[in-house]
Amino acid sequence: MTARSIVVVSGGLSQPSSTRMLADRLADATVSALAERGVEARVTVVELRDLAHEVVDMTLTGYARGGLADAQEALAGADGVVAVTPVYTASYAGLFKSFVDVLDKDTLRGTPVVLGATGGTARHSLVVEHALRPLFAYLGADVVPTGVFAATDDWAEAGTDDVRPLPDRIRRAGEQLAERVAGREPARRVGLYDAVPSFEDLLGA
Amino acid sequence: MQFGIFSVGDVTTDPTTGRTPDDTERVRAMLTIAEHADAAGLDVFATGEHHNPPFVPSSPTTMLGYLAGRTKNIVLSTATTLITTNDPVRLAEEYAMLQVISGGRMDLMMGRGNTGPVYPWFGKDIRQGIPLAIENYALLRRLWEEDVVDWSGKFRTPLQGFTSTPRPLDGVPPFVWHGSIRSPEIAEQAAYYGDGFLHNAIFWPMQHTAQMVNFYRERYEHYGHGRADQAIVGLGGQVFVRTSSQAAWDEFRPYFDVAPVYGHGPSMEDFTRETPLTVGSPQQVIDRYGAFWEQVGHYQRQMFLIDHAGLPLKTVLEQIDILAEDIVPVLRAEAEARRPADVPANPPSHAERVAAARAAGKLPAATAAAADHWTGRTAEDDLDAADAATVR
Numbered sequence: 323m324t325a326r327s328i329v330v331v332s333g334g335l336s337q338p339s340s341t342r343m344l345a346d347r348l349a350d351a352t353v354s355a356l357a358e359r360g361v362e363a364r365v366t367v368v369e370l371r372d373l374a375h376e377v378v379d380m381t382l383t384g385y386a387r388g389g390l391a392d393a394q395e396a397l398a399g400a401d402g403v404v405a406v407t408p409v410y411t412a413s414y415a416g417l418f419k420s421f422v423d424v425l426d427k428d429t430l431r432g433t434p435v436v437l438g439a440t441g442g443t444a445r446h447s448l449v450v451e452h453a454l455r456p457l458f459a460y461l462g463a464d465v466v467p468t469g470v471f472a473a474t475d476d477w478a479e480a481g482t483d484d485v486r487p488l489p490d491r492i493r494r495a496g497e498q499l500a501e502r503v504a505g506r507e508p509a510r511r512v513g514l515y516d517a518v519p520s521f522e523d524l525l526g527a
Numbered sequence: 528m529q530f531g532i533f534s535v536g537d538v539t540t541d542p543t544t545g546r547t548p549d550d551t552e553r554v555r556a557m558l559t560i561a562e563h564a565d566a567a568g569l570d571v572f573a574t575g576e577h578h579n580p581p582f583v584p585s586s587p588t589t590m591l592g593y594l595a596g597r598t599k600n601i602v603l604s605t606a607t608t609l610i611t612t613n614d615p616v617r618l619a620e621e622y623a624m625l626q627v628i629s630g631g632r633m634d635l636m637m638g639r640g641n642t643g644p645v646y647p648w649f650g651k652d653i654r655q656g657i658p659l660a661i662e663n664y665a666l667l668r669r670l671w672e673e674d675v676v677d678w679s680g681k682f683r684t685p686l687q688g689f690t691s692t693p694r695p696l697d698g699v700p701p702f703v704w705h706g707s708i709r710s711p712e713i714a715e716q717a718a719y720y721g722d723g724f725l726h727n728a729i730f731w732p733m734q735h736t737a738q739m740v741n742f743y744r745e746r747y748e749h750y751g752h753g754r755a756d757q758a759i760v761g762l763g764g765q766v767f768v769r770t771s772s773q774a775a776w777d778e779f780r781p782y783f784d785v786a787p788v789y790g791h792g793p794s795m796e797d798f799t800r801e802t803p804l805t806v807g808s809p810q811q812v813i814d815r816y817g818a819f820w821e822q823v824g825h826y827q828r829q830m831f832l833i834d835h836a837g838l839p840l841k842t843v844l845e846q847i848d849i850l851a852e853d854i855v856p857v858l859r860a861e862a863e864a865r866r867p868a869d870v871p872a873n874p875p876s877h878a879e880r881v882a883a884a885r886a887a888g889k890l891p892a893a894t895a896a897a898a899d900h901w902t903g904r905t906a907e908d909d910l911d912a913a914d915a916a917t918v919r
Contacts, residue, residue, distance in 0.1 A: 521715050521719035521750075524657070
């Protein structure tokens with residue numbers, strides 16, 4: 323059986339990045355939960371920081387170059403996606419949105435996705451729900467119920483959340499993504515030329 | 528192999544002088560460029576069609592009709608003719624008129640157009656782009672091939688007993704290309720009819736271009752027009768050439784950096800590495816373009832965009848001279864040397880198409896104006912009838 327592909331999109335702009343840390347943990351939780359189900363998974367990480375120039379270039383020229391083309395290809399063939407952005411000015415980071423803007427509109431249609439965000443304080447906690455979730459609903463992604471927001475304090479040993487500490491939330495989100503991924507046929511990359519109707523059909527349409 | 532230039536007719540401020548030509552100056556510059564290309568010995572001049580500033584060429588057949596009278600050898604073409612927003616009846620008439628006026632020294636390239644507002648301005652819906660391209664082109668072909676057409680479809684009023692005039696020259700319609708960058712449906716359309724396919728690669732890595740061209744080639748063979756490697760392929764490209772590479776880079780960079788199409792995006796270094804844009808010496812252009820066939824097979828037409836981004840007319844004319852003297856003869860010889868004998872060297876000329884139609888029995892032995900089926904038979908028909916009577 324071929325391994326499932328989990329693609330991690332990390333919109334963190336600093337290095338090291340807490341966004342990348344959260345993204346990696348979500349990916350690990352997903353891979354572990356898949357392993358428990360007997361499903362092997364391999365992880366591809368897309369660091370938007372490395373693609374920043376190419377993303378902006380594509381907004382101006384309309385074509386993807388270099389690593390951006392590879393990232394788009396990986397997402398189009400993903401069985402599951404972990405998407406995490408830092409919070410900038412009450413929403414997802416501009417680079418994260420620009421990356422989404424240059425995706426083909428059907429790239430994530432039906433793809434299981436877990437959403438995450440990082441920010442300085444817990445006051446931004448709902449950004450996953452009021453900003454990220456509508457964006458991915460528009461893309462037609464199959465977003466799992468648990469979104470994970472990590473504030474700076476969440477990274478402390480005990481965290482600030484007594485009810486549902488960060489590791490719990492990460493584990494639960496990973497479980498949910500794994501459940502969706504395991505329950506589906508492996509993604510088949512649909513190429514530009516795979517679904518072209520014959521010209522007789524086009525004429526008759 | 529043919530080599531030509533195509534213009535989008537953009538009115539752009541020259542960033543080195545701050546000067547902007549007006550529409551009249553730009554249209555006249557396009558005419559001068561085409562006449563110069565003819566005199567210099569390039570094979571093709573093609574004009575775009577646009578209906579929004581900053582582009583001036585809204586009326587290709589007016590421009591090409593004038594050029595037909597002013598030039599001697601160059602093939603006059605389009606890049607592209609909007610098959611979606613133009614009425615196919617008008618296209619049939621206008622391009623048949625151009626074919627007659629130019630003595631068959633023309634062809635044309637269909638495209639859908641990618642400027643959203645142009646569709647509603649002409650009463651069309653961009654979401655219907657592909658269905659419009661398919662229905663309109665199917666009608667256009669019938670109007671050229673059949674003397675009297677009854678037709679109804681989704682996108683225009685029905686026709687009853689309609690004859691498009693003038694009839695195509697010698698009874699053979701113009702050769703048609705289909706241009707598309709991303710839509711395999713259009714490559715499929717070109718293959719279905721056995722028409723030419725041009726991939727305007729100017730913003731795309733050659734790998735993408737090769738995939739699209741090879742898809743067209745496979746489908747061309749599928750539809751029985753010949754082998755895949757015999758299909759008629761064209762590529763777009765763009766160059767800026769000076770004697771030395773450094774001189775070319777220094778002179779072109781200010782234009783590249785602020786050009787509406789690629790300014791403020793990728794660096795010229797990145798863009799020249801990843802797309803067919805070649806800035807450098809004639810030998811560098813020869814090396815780059817002389818290698819494209821390795822990815823797309825032997826192709827019949829290479830078009831260069833050279834008069835954009837605010838480059839002054841004098842510079843554009845110098846580019847034409849360098850292309851014609853130092854680049855095209857070498858590339859043409861190289862292409863001819865490696866071309867398999869049974870792969871067409873060039874797109875079919877009008878004379879070749881007439882000969883082929885005659886050989887296939889699709890034309891009367893002596894070409895006559897076709898009967899219009901309204902006023903009765905032509906004199907030639909009557910002669911044939913008289914001959915038949917005599918034999919009997």
